[in-house]
Amino acid sequence: METVEKLKGSKMVRSFCHVCPFRCPIEVYVKDRKVVYTRGNPDNPNTRGKRCVKGLASIWLAYDPDRLKYPMVRVGERGEGKFKRITWDEAFNIIAEKLKEIKEKYGPESVVSIDHGQGCVTFYRSFLYLLYGSPNVYDHTAACDATFDTACITLFGTFWAIEDYENAKYILLWGKEPLEAPRIVGFLQGLMDARDRGAKLVVVNPRLSKTAEKADEWIPIRPGTDGALALAMAKTMIDEDLYDKEFVANYCYGFDEFKEHLNEKGYTPEWAEKITGVPASTIRRIAEEFATTKPAVSSAYHGFACYTNGFDSMRAVLLLNVLTGNVDKPGSLLLTGSPQGLDPPLNPPIKVPEEERAKIEKPSLREALGFFVAPDLPSALLPKVILEGEPYPVKALILSQINPVMSDANTKLWIEALKALEFSVAIDIYLSETALYCDIVLPDACYFERYDILQGFNHSPMVLYAEPAVPPPGEAKPIYEIVKGIAEKMGYGKYFNWKSEEEWMRNIIEGLPFTLDELKRKGFWIGNPKYRKYEDGLKTPSGKVEIYSMLMEVAGHNPLPEFKEPKVVPDEKYPFRLISARMPFHANLVTQNIPMLMDIENENWAEINRKDAEKYDIKNGDYIIIESPLDSIKVKARVTEGIVPGVIAVIHGFGFGHWSMGNTARGKGANVNKLIDTYVDPVSGAVAYNECKVRVRKA
Amino acid sequence: MSTRKGFFVDIERCIKCHACEIACRVWNGINVPSYRTVMEIENGVFPRVERTNVSIACMHCEEPYCMAACPTKAIYKREDGVVLVDKDKCIGCRLCSWVCPFGAPKYGPDLKMQKCTLCSDRPDWMPRACEEVCPTGAIVYGTVDYLEKVAKERKGQRLISLLRGKKAALYILP
Numbered sequence: 001m002e003t004v005e006k007l008k009g010s011k012m013v014r015s016f017c018h019v020c021p022f023r024c025p026i027e028v029y030v031k032d033r034k035v036v037y038t039r040g041n042p043d044n045p046n047t048r049g050k051r052c053v054k055g056l057a058s059i060w061l062a063y064d065p066d067r068l069k070y071p072m073v074r075v076g077e078r079g080e081g082k083f084k085r086i087t088w089d090e091a092f093n094i095i096a097e098k099l100k101e102i103k104e105k106y107g108p109e110s111v112v113s114i115d116h117g118q119g120c121v122t123f124y125r126s127f128l129y130l131l132y133g134s135p136n137v138y139d140h141t142a143a144c145d146a147t148f149d150t151a152c153i154t155l156f157g158t159f160w161a162i163e164d165y166e167n168a169k170y171i172l173l174w175g176k177e178p179l180e181a182p183r184i185v186g187f188l189q190g191l192m193d194a195r196d197r198g199a200k201l202v203v204v205n206p207r208l209s210k211t212a213e214k215a216d217e218w219i220p221i222r223p224g225t226d227g228a229l230a231l232a233m234a235k236t237m238i239d240e241d242l243y244d245k246e247f248v249a250n251y252c253y254g255f256d257e258f259k260e261h262l263n264e265k266g267y268t269p270e271w272a273e274k275i276t277g278v279p280a281s282t283i284r285r286i287a288e289e290f291a292t293t294k295p296a297v298s299s300a301y302h303g304f305a306c307y308t309n310g311f312d313s314m315r316a317v318l319l320l321n322v323l324t325g326n327v328d329k330p331g332s333l334l335l336t337g338s339p340q341g342l343d344p345p346l347n348p349p350i351k352v353p354e355e356e357r358a359k360i361e362k363p364s365l366r367e368a369l370g371f372f373v374a375p376d377l378p379s380a381l382l383p384k385v386i387l388e389g390e391p392y393p394v395k396a397l398i399l400s401q402i403n404p405v406m407s408d409a410n411t412k413l414w415i416e417a418l419k420a421l422e423f424s425v426a427i428d429i430y431l432s433e434t435a436l437y438c439d440i441v442l443p444d445a446c447y448f449e450r451y452d453i454l455q456g457f458n459h460s461p462m463v464l465y466a467e468p469a470v471p472p473p474g475e476a477k478p479i480y481e482i483v484k485g486i487a488e489k490m491g492y493g494k495y496f497n498w499k500s501e502e503e504w505m506r507n508i509i510e511g512l513p514f515t516l517d518e519l520k521r522k523g524f525w526i527g528n529p530k531y532r533k534y535e536d537g538l539k540t541p542s543g544k545v546e547i548y549s550m551l552m553e554v555a556g557h558n559p560l561p562e563f564k565e566p567k568v569v570p571d572e573k574y575p576f577r578l579i580s581a582r583m584p585f586h587a588n589l590v591t592q593n594i595p596m597l598m599d600i601e602n603e604n605w606a607e608i609n610r611k612d613a614e615k616y617d618i619k620n621g622d623y624i625i626i627e628s629p630l631d632s633i634k635v636k637a638r639v640t641e642g643i644v645p646g647v648i649a650v651i652h653g654f655g656f657g658h659w660s661m662g663n664t665a666r667g668k669g670a671n672v673n674k675l676i677d678t679y680v681d682p683v684s685g686a687v688a689y690n691e692c693k694v695r696v697r698k699a
Numbered sequence: 700m701s702t703r704k705g706f707f708v709d710i711e712r713c714i715k716c717h718a719c720e721i722a723c724r725v726w727n728g729i730n731v732p733s734y735r736t737v738m739e740i741e742n743g744v745f746p747r748v749e750r751t752n753v754s755i756a757c758m759h760c761e762e763p764y765c766m767a768a769c770p771t772k773a774i775y776k777r778e779d780g781v782v783l784v785d786k787d788k789c790i791g792c793r794l795c796s797w798v799c800p801f802g803a804p805k806y807g808p809d810l811k812m813q814k815c816t817l818c819s820d821r822p823d824w825m826p827r828a829c830e831e832v833c834p835t836g837a838i839v840y841g842t843v844d845y846l847e848k849v850a851k852e853r854k855g856q857r858l859i860s861l862l863r864g865k866k867a868a869l870y871i872l873p
Contacts, residue, residue, distance in 0.1 A: 003822050006726075037726070038829065050834055053718035059725055179714045185834040192712050192835045196853075210714045213750045220746045584716035596724055600717045609745060640741060641748040 001029065010036055014523035015466040017055040018447040020587045021117040021144075022457055024055060024681065025524045028448060028469040029042075035062045035066045035469055039625065041523050045186050048588035050290030052182040053597070054587045060594045066662030067429050068443035076420045080122030081660065081667050088475065088485060091440055096424045096489035099132065103623050108133035110393050114379065115400035116140050119466060120479035122508075126348040127156055127483050131357030131492045136365050136394075140378030142685050143407050146303035149315040150684035154381050154549040157321065157539030158335045159375070162273035162459050163299045166190030167331035170289060171201045173208040173211060174226050174317050175304025181582040184457055195484045198546040200293070202286060204229065207581055207607065208642025209397040220284070220644045223690060225276040226304050227313030230320060231563055232272035232280075233310040233349050237261040239419070242291035249536045254559070261560045271427050275563070278558020280464040286431050291653035295331030303581065305688035311683040315549075319561065322545050325403055328533050334459040335533055342458040344383040346455060346463070347511070348496045349480070349504040362392060371685045372555040378685025379679050382409050383417035396423040400479065401444060403432040406589050407654055409687050410630070429481060429659045430593060450478035451501040453519070461527040463509065465519045481598055521656025529698060536676065566692055567679060574693035576612070576646060580653030580672055589655040593662035603635045603669035604656040607649040608696070613639040616696055623699035626650070628675035628692055633657070634699050635670040647695060655680035703761075703780035704817060705847045706830070708754055709853055712837035715739050717751035719829035719838060723756075726818065726828035732805040734815035735829055754838065757782060757803035757815035757831070758858070765795035765804055765814075773806075773812070780819045 002005045008030040016023045016281075025041040038059060040047025061067070069089035076082025086094075102110055111134045115121040125137045141149065152161050165178070165187060166169060171194065182188055195201060195214065204219045204226060205211040212218040215652060221229060237243045238259050248255045269280035269287075276283075298320040317634050318333065319415050326332035343525030364369070366377045368391040382404075386394045397418070405414045418424060418437035426435035427442045435441045449472040472478070477485075484496040497503050506516055514525045537543040541550040553559040569575050585591075585600050593600065608618065618624055620639040625632055626648065635650060643649060656669025672692075679688035717790060720733040727734070729865045735756045738767040757781045766774040773788035774795055784804070795804040796812065807813040817840075818827040825831075830838045839849050849857065 005820055006827060045740070050811075050832055051718075052834055053832075055722045056718060056725055056832055119821075177836070182714075182716060182834050188714075189835045189836050195711075208750060210716075211803075213752070214714070218746070218748075348795050405819050522743050585721075591786065596721050596729060599718065611745075640745060641745040642750065644739065645745070669833070 006036055007031070008013055008342075012039070013467055013469040014520065015109040015447060016452070016454065016456075016464040017051065017058065018118050019054050019058045019590060020183055022186055023454055023464055024051060024185060025456065025464050026051060026055070027084045027523070030469045031283070034071075035059050035472055039187060043522060044524055045526070046184045046462070048186045048189060050185045050189075052185050053585045054591050055417075057596045058591065058592045061429065062448045063483070064593060064662065065448075066471045066593055066664070068431055069476060070443060071416060071475070072441045074439050074441075077633050079415065081431075081436050088477070091442060092485040095425060095440060095486050098396065099486075100490065103132065104169045104363040106395050107362065108358065109136055109365070110395040111398065112138070112365065112377075112382070112394050112396070113398040113400070114138045114140065114377070114402050114404070116402045118401050119454055120450060121400055122349055123480045123483040124191060124400070126240070126350050127359075127487055127492070128398070130348065130350070130352045130357050131487070131495070133360055135360045135362065135385040136377070138366075138377040138379070140379070140402055140407075142301055143687050146376055146686035147310045147314045147684040148301055148682055150311055150373055151318050152335075153375065154443050155315065155318055155375060155546055156192070156327075156335050157538075160336045160457075161299070161318070162188075162336060162457070163192050163297045164295075164334050164459070165297070166330050167221030168194055168295055168297045169199050169331065170288070171199055171295035172204070172290055172296065172302035172491065173202070173296040174204045174230070174298070176208050176299050176301040177211045177303065177582060178285055179214060179298045180584055182584055193369060194523065196383065200289070206579065206647050208646040209398060209581065210584060219278055219282065222275070222277045222644065223579055223587070223647055224307040224309065227298070227309055227561065228267070228272045228275040228563045229278055229283060230313065231262065231267040231318035231561065232269045232283050234288070234316065234323055235267045236269060236284050236287035237291045237320075238262065240288065242288060243323040247327070253540070253542040253544040253546045258560055260545045265561070266563065277389070290320060292323070293328060296324060296326050296327075297312040297321060297331065299333060299335050302686070305686060306580070306688050307566040307683065308679055308681055308688050308691060309535065309564045310681045310686055310688065311568055312563065313440060313556075315561040317546060322547060328531055328543060330531065332345055334531075335538075336459060337692050346453065346508050348588060349508050351507055352495055365394070366685070367392070368392065371683075373551055373557070374685040376685065378680045379404060380687045381685070383410070383413045384678070386417040387420055391593050393433050393534040395421060397421055398425045398427070399427065399434055400427040401436070403428075403434045405433040405437065406658070406671055406673060409673050409689060410678045411671070411674040412631070413678065414521045428480065429476075433658065433660045436660050442482055443472070443474060444471040445476050445478040449476070451480075451505065453505055453508070456524060458526065460529040461517065463512065463514075463525045465523055467520075492584065508612055558587060567688075568693050570646065574695045576648045576694050577690070578626065578628065578672065578675060578694045579647060579690045581651050583605075583645050583652045586652050586655050588652075590657055591657070592658055592665035592668065595664050598664055598668065602650045604650065605638045607638050607640050607651060608641045609644050609647070610639050610641055613637065616698060618696070624696050625699050626672075626694050627674065628694045630677055631674045633670040633672060633675060648696065653689070703759070703843045704841060705759055705843060705846060705857060706756065707838070707839040707841075707849050709812075709837045709855070710751055711736070712835040713752040713754055713854075716834065718834055719754050722832035731813055732808050734803070734813070736804065754829070755801050758801060759815075759817065762768055764798040764800070767781065768794045768798040772792065775781045780812070782812060783819070783820060784812050784817055784864050786811050819862040
């Protein structure tokens with residue numbers, strides 16, 4: 001890079017992006033303490049030298065004048081936004097005192113933490129879990145991958161699975177949008193290359209999404225009914241004798257029960273046609289094509305699972321891979337080992353001997369609420385827990401780069417709950433809407449400003465490394481220093497007395513087959529991929545792929561997938577179903593203060609079918625009012641042919657409409673989450689964002 | 700062999716994610732407008748709907764209209780075919796942006812015109828900013844001969860500028 005005039009005299013620093021939790025490894029070029037250029041790590045298969053638009057524009061985070069710079073304590077009412085600057089020492093003292101007091105009064109489990117899976121969170125997860133003794137340490141999973149994880153856990157005993165687009169000949173996607181929500185950029189090219197080689201791409205989605213645009217076939221479906229379509233496809237494959245008998249016989253558990261169950265319920269294509277709006281002939285044809293083209297992959301993600309029936313739909317969609325033997329082979333659905341493919345997983349950064357660890361006495365809130373199979377807390381239920389004190393009192397929240405006031409359903413209820421807390425801490429890079437209601441606000445470092453080690457998302461085990469490129473703004477600190485400060489005040493200093501960051505980084509990778517120096521040199525480590533892991537036995541109770549899930553049976557759920565209608569059904573008064581969807585150039589609610597991205601579109605919009613729009617005299621670009629039984633929003637309409645009639649899709653539904661954050665973000669567009677009542681999937685605990693009926697009128 | 704260079708944009712691959720626009724701004728200065736524009740066109744009636752996305756930048760035409768229209772001769776064509784703006788001569792009258800069929804020249808915050816320089820400040824071994832980032836590999840940069848080859852492989856066609864049949868250095872899939 002020395003031959004590039006602009007980059008002369010710059011230093012290259014290894015890092016990984018954390019604008020979204022998919023962590024693409026990158027190279028950051030720094031000159032005069034400024035980030036001047038970034039690119040994807042060219043040697044890494046997840047990036048192939050590229051970055052997505054969100055990651056690329058996030059260079060702004062290192063410059064943004066609206067970033068939090070000092071620790072602050074709330075002086076006004078909660079939500080009023082009045083804070084006073086304090087020193088770190090004062091902040092650590094207040095937090096330590098409060099945590100001690102709450103532990104004595106209500107027990108350690110009354111302190112709950114939620115984060116965004118960003119780097120270094122293992123520090124306070126370890127601190128709270130190992131030393132303080134709270135079992136309530138959570139990620140943002142319920143708003144994201146909870147349903148997908150849970151389906152993988154029950155079916156395959158793995159936490160995650162990855163689609164091998166590159167080698168597939170038939171790709172069937174259900175509300176999984178690699179092109180509309182670009183995450184791991186390398187996979188996009190894989191998908192495009194597969195298309196060039198003649199792979200067929202079929203997209204099931206109520207909207208003509210960016211992925212559907214590129215599909216050979218777009219199957220517009222009545223929202224929330226994907227499970228019916230997948231089950232009818234499964235029945236077709238079995239009835240027409242197209243399933244992989246060898247795979248099912250040797251590596252699966254409960255096929256006969258499933259076959260009988262499908263017959264008993266009468267899940268025929270004709271039955272599914274009435275529910276989904278997809279012709280029975282199409283269902284048969286897609287089932288036949290999928291079963292006879294190998295290798296093939298069928299996958300789904302969060303979008304289509306945002307219903308109370310989401311988990312069973314997800315299971316049914318993934319089961320199509322199982323029936324056709326498209327599991328853990330090149331070009332199919334690849335299973336990853338313990339969290340994200342690393343076995344053994346990374347260690348906590350601090351070492352606490354077994355006998356010095358805090359005893360966890362109460363069950364975690366997740367278990368106490370009855371979500372035994374779910375990977376994480378059903379966050380949408382937390383406000384009710386806080387307000388009612390059931391199953392046990394929750395008195396304090398620690399929130400790290402997470403903004404549930406905007407990102408979870410039912411905004412009003414969340415605000416009420418935050419007001420009812422005894423103590424709350426927000427660690428963030430902006431003064432988020434949630435931080436407005438917190439007692440202490442701490443300025444975090446962004447991903448350009450800290451050391452970190454995390455696992456990458458790949459079929460092969462992968463570990464990523466990051467070091468700071470620039471110093472954090474003002475007095476902002478990376479999480480590890482924040483947790484260290486709090487821990488010292490609480491008498492746990494001895495676990496945090498590292499001399500350099502290398503010490504805790506070595507702890508993290510202990511036992512893994514590479515050294516810290518090797519990791520630093522390349523910026524990542526990648527192991528060899530392993531296929532056909534089912535041959536050695538999986539981590540399900542039966543050791544096989546569980547079509548009939550014993551885990552579900554034990555947890556008191558139906559061990560076989562069935563179809564139920566979503567709970568909320570549009571009616572005469574509220575004739576439309578509201579769904580939320582993505583735009584490729586924003587990462588949920590974290591990128592709205594980046595001027596470059598806001599220059600592309602500075603407010604979000606609602607898509608409505610032309611026929612519906614004509615009924616209400618709505619023209620493209622008009623402002624409309626969308627009303628649910630809970631609240632209303634005003635948003636710009638985009639009239640299109642590319643959406644199922646009777647559906648309104650608010651694009652980037654919960655990223656716009658900020659009333660805090662920063663100057664660029666504030667007051668642009670509308671947040672749909674205040675329209676949505678509290679519904680969660682009963683198995684995975686995922687927030688059911690699409691369980692919402694609305695009516696519209698011209699503004 | 701022509702030394703003229705340009706872009707091939709594969710509309711079968713473009714997903715309108717705007718990464719090229721942003722990459723352009725990050726490289727050329729975040730306060731300048733992007734030299735690339737991404738657009739989409741919708742056709743058809745539900746459920747048979749199609750959308751086409753395309754990313755457009757300066758075509759570095761063989762005989763550029765902008766150059767012909769520029770009253771102060773600020774716009775010039777370098778020997779290698781790259782069309783550039785001499786900021787010392789530009790008076791910011793915007794005539795070039797009116798005559799350009801692709802809307803390529805942009806009015807900048809310095810009150811002068813700016814446009815794609817084909818990343819002239821990048822060495823040849825380095826991809827252009829937009830090409831480098833394009834997550835689907837829709838943008839390809841190279842000599843016109845190379846692009847002809849890529850276009851043939853991907854069943855692409857040369858875009859002929861409409862008015863006088865002057866060849867533009869962009870190829871696009873039919």
